[in-house]
Amino acid sequence: MKASTFFLGLVAGSVAAAVTVLYSAPQSGNELRKTVKNATTDMKSxxxxxxxxxxxxxxxxxxLTKEAKEAIPVAIDGIKGSVEQWQQATEPNKERMEKEIAAIQKALEELEQSLAAQQK
Known part of the structure; x- marks a missing residue:
């Protein structure tokens, strides 16, 4: 819903309520005009x-939009920098683990060959 539609409905409802209240109250014409004038002044205010x-x-x-446009790129750069740092910090561990996995695979192959030779 657009804001203009909302405010148009708000204005129309307020005017209808004001008119209904003003005309349903038992007042003389002079008092009614004063009341309408005061209500109009209040509504304008x-x-x-x-x-x-x-x-x-x-x-x-x-x-907020301006600040977000400035802050989001800075935050993204910070996150990218943190990810790059993490990748660099974990690279030695990754390489060590790859070597250990290769050694384990080689040991398993040797064990399989050894078991196959014993079963013959």
Missing amino acids: KFQDVKGCVDDLKDSIAH
């Missing part, structure tokens, strides 16, 4: 407050 809040929200969103 409230709408100005809502407009100010919406403007503040827009500014906050724009500021």
Whole structure:
């Protein structure tokens, strides 16, 4: 739902409620006009407050977007750097483990050959 649609509905509902309350109250014409004038002034003030809040929200969103555009690339670079450091730190262990696995495989092959020779 768009914000303009929401605020249009809010305004229409507020006006309908105000008119209903004003005309259902037992007042003289003069009192009714004063009440309508006061209600109109109050509604204008409230709408100005809502407009100010919406403007503040827009500014906050724009500021957040700007900061996110600056912070996200920095964070991504930091993560990439951390991953590269981790890869470099684990490389010696990886090579050592590959050598150990190769030695174990070779020992298994020799053991299989030894068992096959004994079974003959």
